[in-house]
Amino acid sequence: MEFELGEQAEALRTRLRELLAEMLPENWAGPFSDDERVRAVADRVCQRLARERLLTIDWPAEYGGAGASVWEQTVLREEMWAHLEPRGAQYMGLSWVGPTIMRFGTEEQRREHLPPIAGGRVVWCQGFSEPEAGSDLGSLSLGATRDGDGWLLSGQKIWTSYAPIADWCFLAARTARAEGAKTHGVTIFLVPMDRPGVTVRPIDSMLGVLHLNELYFDGARVTGADVLGTVDHGWEVIKFVLGHERIGIPRYARDDRLLAELSGLDGAGGGAFGLELVRALVHARLARLLSYRAVARREAGTLTDREASTARMAAIQLDQEVASLALNALGPNGIAPSGGGELLGHAEDIYRYARSATIASGTIEIQRMLVARALTSEETT
Amino acid sequence: MNRAWTATAQEMAATLRTALAGLGGVDLARAAEADPAVRAARLAPVLDSTGVLDLDAFGADGDEAGAAVLAVRACGAVVAPWPVTRVLAVPPAARAEVDAVFVVDGTPTHLDHADLVGRAVAVPVAGDRVHRVRALGGPKRAPLDPFRVAVALESLVAAPVPGALTRATVLDAFWTAGALGSVTRLAAGYAADRRQFGRPIASFGEIRWRIADMAVAADGLDELSAYTWDLARRGRATPADALALRVATQDAADVVLRNGHQVFGAIGLCEEHDLAVIDRHLTPVLLRPAGAQRTTELLLAEVNRHGFDALFPVAPRDVG
Ligand SMILES: Cc1cc2nc3c(=O)[nH]c(=O)nc-3n(C[C@H](O)[C@H](O)[C@H](O)COP(=O)(O)OP(=O)(O)OC[C@H]3O[C@@H](n4cnc5c(N)ncnc54)[C@H](O)[C@@H]3O)c2cc1C
Numbered sequence: 295m296e297f298e299l300g301e302q303a304e305a306l307r308t309r310l311r312e313l314l315a316e317m318l319p320e321n322w323a324g325p326f327s328d329d330e331r332v333r334a335v336a337d338r339v340c341q342r343l344a345r346e347r348l349l350t351i352d353w354p355a356e357y358g359g360a361g362a363s364v365w366e367q368t369v370l371r372e373e374m375w376a377h378l379e380p381r382g383a384q385y386m387g388l389s390w391v392g393p394t395i396m397r398f399g400t401e402e403q404r405r406e407h408l409p410p411i412a413g414g415r416v417v418w419c420q421g422f423s424e425p426e427a428g429s430d431l432g433s434l435s436l437g438a439t440r441d442g443d444g445w446l447l448s449g450q451k452i453w454t455s456y457a458p459i460a461d462w463c464f465l466a467a468r469t470a471r472a473e474g475a476k477t478h479g480v481t482i483f484l485v486p487m488d489r490p491g492v493t494v495r496p497i498d499s500m501l502g503v504l505h506l507n508e509l510y511f512d513g514a515r516v517t518g519a520d521v522l523g524t525v526d527h528g529w530e531v532i533k534f535v536l537g538h539e540r541i542g543i544p545r546y547a548r549d550d551r552l553l554a555e556l557s558g559l560d561g562a563g564g565g566a567f568g569l570e571l572v573r574a575l576v577h578a579r580l581a582r583l584l585s586y587r588a589v590a591r592r593e594a595g596t597l598t599d600r601e602a603s604t605a606r607m608a609a610i611q612l613d614q615e616v617a618s619l620a621l622n623a624l625g626p627n628g629i630a631p632s633g634g635g636e637l638l639g640h641a642e643d644i645y646r647y648a649r650s651a652t653i654a655s656g657t658i659e660i661q662r663m664l665v666a667r668a669l670t671s672e673e674t675t
Numbered sequence: 676m677n678r679a680w681t682a683t684a685q686e687m688a689a690t691l692r693t694a695l696a697g698l699g700g701v702d703l704a705r706a707a708e709a710d711p712a713v714r715a716a717r718l719a720p721v722l723d724s725t726g727v728l729d730l731d732a733f734g735a736d737g738d739e740a741g742a743a744v745l746a747v748r749a750c751g752a753v754v755a756p757w758p759v760t761r762v763l764a765v766p767p768a769a770r771a772e773v774d775a776v777f778v779v780d781g782t783p784t785h786l787d788h789a790d791l792v793g794r795a796v797a798v799p800v801a802g803d804r805v806h807r808v809r810a811l812g813g814p815k816r817a818p819l820d821p822f823r824v825a826v827a828l829e830s831l832v833a834a835p836v837p838g839a840l841t842r843a844t845v846l847d848a849f850w851t852a853g854a855l856g857s858v859t860r861l862a863a864g865y866a867a868d869r870r871q872f873g874r875p876i877a878s879f880g881e882i883r884w885r886i887a888d889m890a891v892a893a894d895g896l897d898e899l900s901a902y903t904w905d906l907a908r909r910g911r912a913t914p915a916d917a918l919a920l921r922v923a924t925q926d927a928a929d930v931v932l933r934n935g936h937q938v939f940g941a942i943g944l945c946e947e948h949d950l951a952v953i954d955r956h957l958t959p960v961l962l963r964p965a966g967a968q969r970t971t972e973l974l975l976a977e978v979n980r981h982g983f984d985a986l987f988p989v990a991p992r993d994v995g
Contacts, residue, residue: 295741296677297905365676372986547986554987563979563992572975575983576919576926582986583898584891590678604891659880665890666863666883670875673864 297586303365310348310373314380317342321633323640324378326504333459336382340414343381350388350412357396357404358412364593368586372547378640383456383504387411387418390538391464395484398523398531403484407462419460419487421451421509422532429660431466432477432529436511438467443518445469447483447491447511457494457507460487464535467511470526477529482522489514500646539655540602541588545609546581548637548644549616553578555638556623567623574616581608599664600672606661610651617641617648678901684741687725692749694721700753701857701949704956707756708821711814714756714791722757731767733842733908744849744904751853754956756822758788760846761795769836776836777808778843780964782828787959789824790814797828798839800964800973801914805832819958841907844917847960848900848924854957855893855931858950862886862938869940876938885934892930899923913981918974925967928957 317339325336343349352367353359362370371389374381381388392411395403410416427434436449447467457463463485470479485492491514497506523531553575561567588605591597620641621628632639652658698717699706707713722728725746732743743763750759761775775792777783780800786808789795795808806828814822863886866877876882903920906912932954936943943950965973983989 295680295737295901295905297902299676376986550985551987554985554989557978557983557989557992564975568975568979569971572919572978572983573922573971575978575985575989576922576974578985579902579919580895580899580923583902584895586676587678587894587898590676600890600894603887604894607887607891608895659884662884662887663880665887666866666877669859669863669886669890670867670877673860674867 297583299365299369300363303363303369306348306351306362306366307369307373310370313342313346313348314339314373314377318377318380320635321639322378322380322635323631323633323643325380325382326502328503333382336380336384337414339380340382340384344412344414349381349414350392353392353412354396357392357408364589368544368589372544375544376547376551378548378637381414383417383419383459384411384414386420386456387416390535391418391462393538394464394531394535395522397534398482402519403522407484416462417456417460418462418464419454419457419509420535421454421463421465421485423453424450425452429657431532432475432480434466434468434480436465436467438469438481438483438516441515445483445516447485447514447516449511451509451511452497452507454494454507454509455505457487457509458496458504462486463492463509464522466528466532475529477532479526480528480532481525482528482531483516483520484522485514485516485520489516491515501650502643502646505647505650536656540606541585541592541597542606542609542655544582544585545613545651546578546585549574549578549612550582552616552620552637552641552644555636556620559623562623570619574612574619577608577612577615581605581612584608598668600668603661603664603668606656607658607665610658610661613651614648617645621645680741680745681738683738684745687738687742688745688749691721691725691727691746692752694725695749695753695755697721701952704754704756704821704952705946708816708952708956711756711790711822714788714822718755718757722759727759728762730763732763732846733838733904734767735908740904740908744846744900747846747849748853748856751850751957752857754854754953756788756956758792760843760850760960761788761792763846764839764843766837766842769834772834773836775808776839776843778840778964779828780969783826783963785820785823786810786826786963787820787822787824788814789826796832796836798836798843800840801976803835805835806830807832819955821956821959823959838907840914841903841912841917844921844924845900845904845907845912848896848903848920850960851924851928851957852893852896852900854953855889855896855927858931858935858953859886859889859893861950862889862935866938882938885938889931889934892927896923896927913977913984915974915977915981915983918970918977919983921970922967922974925961925970928961929967932957 347360351360351362355361395407424434438445438447465483465485469481472479491512493510495508499506584605588601591601628641727746730743734740764776765773773796775795777786777797779797789810790813797806797808809827809829811825814824866882869876979992982991
């Protein structure tokens with residue numbers, strides 16, 4: 295039993311910090327802004343990481359990866375999140391679209407999609423949620439009706455992050471009425487966002503631009519070549535995707551950085567603020583360790599809902615705890631963004647976004663349900 | 676990163692678990708509470724025969740050190756009535772002169788099981804003035820302190836006990852993790868069995884919520900205990916690391932015990948139920964040397980003095 299991530303992983307951390315210090319502008323506030331110049335930074339970061347073979351370090355070598363250890367991969371995710379995700383919206387392609395296409399794609403699909411993802415040149419969005427299918431994703435109903443050798447898509451997706459800037463959509467549609475299980479009859483399509491009949495409508499939200507959008511399909515045509523995996527058996531693919539997403543973002547990494555900055559404030563050495571701060575430090579360490587447990591279990595092929603969702607629960611609650619602590623510590627001075635190189639200058643943005651931590655990618659209630667179910671079945675079998 | 680306990684360590688712990696189960700599990704704690712002589716008569720021989728009390732929980736031998744903390748965890752799982760953690764907190768080099776270490780905050784009037792360890796010392800949670808502990812008679816039971824023994828702190832001991840805070844804290848954390856693991860398992864099993872309104876109570880959202888919170892707390896403590904133990908074995912655990920674990924131990928116990936009781940309803944309050952016994956018997960472990968507020972203050976003082984290791988480490992503060 296030992297917890298060191300290893301020399302290579304720590305060396306990678308140092309290298310990434312140097313690289314980001316060099317590439318990120320002074321007042322870097324993350325890529326999710328209207329400003330084209332800001333998004334250009336994300337593109338530059340991705341392409342630089344790609345040149346240095348760091349963008350897809352966890353991919354197998356045959357797809358341009360460096361076959362990095364799971365801990366190097368963890369370090370990469372931690373450093374990216376801690377620095378406000380300088381890869382921008384590309385991270386989805388890297389973290390799950392690419393691996394899913396490797397697993398389920400045809401040779402042609404792999405050739406078409408993997409190189410641009412690995413090169414940091416493409417943005418994907420995830421078209422799963424619908425107005426009537428949120429937590430209950432299996433009840434999704436966006437229709438794909440037969441039309442000659444293809445299908446016509448009609449219906450709506452919602453909450454689709456980055457849809458306005460996405461090149462491709464990873465779309466779940468219903469090709470058949472559910473028989474038996476309601477998840478039967480779902481098919482995954484890889485749809486270019488410029489296909490006729492696809493429209494995006496941004497939703498004005500407290501999170502800021504790009505995060506939430508509506509996505510309409512009005513007779514957009516897809517063919518067998520656009521299908522990922524098997525027709526009507528898309529739920530298999532969705533399960534694989536959710537499996538990749540389930541350990542989730544290493545939120546504790548940014549929280550660690552924010553806590554380190556908070557500890558430098560006047561007043562952090564004592565009083566109620568000091569006590570809350572050290573408690574949050576303990577919670578951040580716990581969240582990191584639970585996440586490491588889940589990563590190790592996934593690597594060993596023994597990950598269950600218990601490890602995946604306890605890690606998520608700890609991390610998302612930490613995110614909200616630290617965001618509140620930061621905004622309250624700053625008081626009225628923190629309500630408006632003050633910019634600068636420190637995370638604390640973006641405390642209000644972090645606070646707004648933290649409202650979604652317990653909702654996005656499966657709500658905390660669903661995580662709790664999964665953990666409880668895992669435990670009760672462990673005790674009854 | 677290697678998150679596996681060695682096979683040898685696991686085997687030794689399994690042997691002890693079987694032996695403890697043979698003594699009745701939590702029933703042994705019940706029996707000892709009714710008659711403290713049970714501790715020496717029934718538990719001591721098992722601890723002797725398995726060699727648990729001679730192990731070095733922080734030494735270079737991974738099998739032995741792992742076996743020691745897993746043994747502590749197994750004892751905690753049934754709140755075995757013996758000061759195992761106090762004995763193992765003594766560094767091997769000091770065992771010729773010292774039988775047990777109690778970490779104290781100020782001058783305690785009582786310590787648990789102090790009558791069982793002849794040459795015990797008291798080490799302050801902050802500072803290094805080590806005193807001998809003299810037990811004044813046998814246990815005088817209180818509901819939340821079943822083996823409390825009146826003590827007097829006597830003459831100063833010349834040699835300090837290095838790393839006492841870290842060792843004691845890590846061992847207490849494993850003990851508590853064992854107890855909380857038992858409670859979590861009991862609650863999950865009960866939720867699946869107990870039916871109300873025609874359904875298992877595990878199908879109610881509120882009960883699932885509680886069980887999930889218990890799992891996060893108990894599993895988190897398991898991880899942090901092992902992590903801090905690993906730091907301590909490398910000689911890298913600071914007092915802040917130890918106190919962070921202590922804060923997590925107290926927090927986890929609060930979440931698990933409160934929610935555990937709620938899942939059981941009235942039956943969990945009965946003395947014949949293991950939950951009630953584990954809850955009461957764990958309390959002294961959680962409150963000595965200090966309660967949650969004071970422990971957090973001690974942590975803050977250490978973080979100010981030495982900083983705190985993290986992905987973005989907290990720097991020490993200039994405290995005048
Ligand atoms: C920032 C953000 C980005 C997102 N990006 C995307 C994206 O890119 N693509 C995409 O497809 N989706 C995306 N989502 C959608 C996200 O997956 C859903 O919001 C989530 O699955 C919950 O669905 P819902 O919002 O419809 O809430 P609902 O499912 O309607 O839930 C409302 C409340 O009811 C609770 N609830 C529901 N069912 C149960 C139950 N069985 N037991 C107990 N409580 C229950 C929920 O926990 C929640 O508290 C995003 C969401 C957010 C916030």
